[in-house]
Amino acid sequence: MTDCAVILAGGQANRMGGGDKGRLVLGNQSLIERVIDRISPQVGPVVLNANGDLSRFDDLGLPVVADSIGDFPGPLAGVLAGMDWAAEQGYEWLISVAADTPFFPLDLAERLAEHDTPVVLAATPDPKRGRLPQPTFGRWRVALRHDLRAALNDGVRKIRQWTQSQGETLVIFDEGDFFNINTPEDLAWAERHLK
Template identity: 60%
Template structure:
C-alpha cells in the first residue's frame, strides 16, 4: 500500500464556538489548525484541507482547499468524499483524515491505522470510535457519493457496511480531545 494522502476535516459550522473557523483560533505558539498540520503532514504523501466557503481565508496555510461536493453541510462524510476525490486526482489509493479541532492526536496515527488495513480503519479509544480519524480507500468514493446523495449522514452506518475495523489507541489520556467550546479552548491551552 502506498503512503496515503492526508485530509484535515474543517468543513463544519463551529456552532458551539460561535461560528467561524475554530481551527484558526490561537493555541500555544500557533493555531489549533497549525498543531494538526504539524502532526499530520510528516505522516502522509500530501495534505489538503476540507473547508467550505471562501478558500482565500485559508491561503496562508499553503494547502489545497477542497470543499464539500454535497450541498447542505452533510457532515464529516462529505469531507471524506471531498478528500477521496482530491486524492484520486493525485493518483492516491488511500486517505487518512484528521479533525481540524483536535490538536493533540497521536504522532503515529497513520502507521497505526495502516497496520489495521487494508480497508476502512477508524481510530478508537476504550470509550469508543473517533470516526473523523480514519483510513479510507479511494476505491469507495463512488459508493460514498451515492450514499450521501441518498441522505446518509452517520459515519458508522456507512463504515459498518464496508467492514470497517478499528485501531485502538489505549495508552491513556485524551488523544482525540477536540475543541468545541470556549471552555475546551481554555483546556487545550493548558494542555499545550
C-alpha cells in the same frame, strides 16, 4: 506509496459561535497549524477540506477542496472531497484528521495502515461501551468514493452508518488522544494541557 491526508475543517463551529474553529489560537499557533504540523510528517501530500470562501486559507499553503454535496452534510462529505482529490493525485488510501483535535497521535497513520480493510477508524477505550470510535480519524480506501457519494446522495449522514456497511476495523488508541475543542472551556483545558 505513502498515504495522503485530508484535514476536515468544513464544519460550522456552532458551539464556538461560528467561524473557523481551526483558526483558534492554542499556545502560539492556530489549531489548524498544529494539526498540519502533526499530520504532515506521517503522510505524503495534505489537502484541507473547507467550505465558503476557500481563499481565506491561502496562508496555509495547502490545496483546499470544498464539499461536493450541498447543505453541510457533515464530515462524510469532507472525507468524500478528500477521496476525490486523492484519486486525482493517484493515491489509493486517504487518512482523515479533524482540524479541532490538536493532540492526536504522532503514529496515527502508521497504526491505521497496519490494517487493510476498506475503512479503518481510530477508537479509544470507553468504560461503558468498551470502545468509542473517533470517526473523523480514519484511513479510507479511495476506490470507495463512488459508494460514499451514492450513500450521501441517499441521505446517509452518520459516519458509522456507512463505515460499518464497509466492514470497518477499529484501532484502539489512548483515551486522551483525540480531545477535540468544541467550546471555550475545551480551549482553556487545552491551554492548560499544553503547559
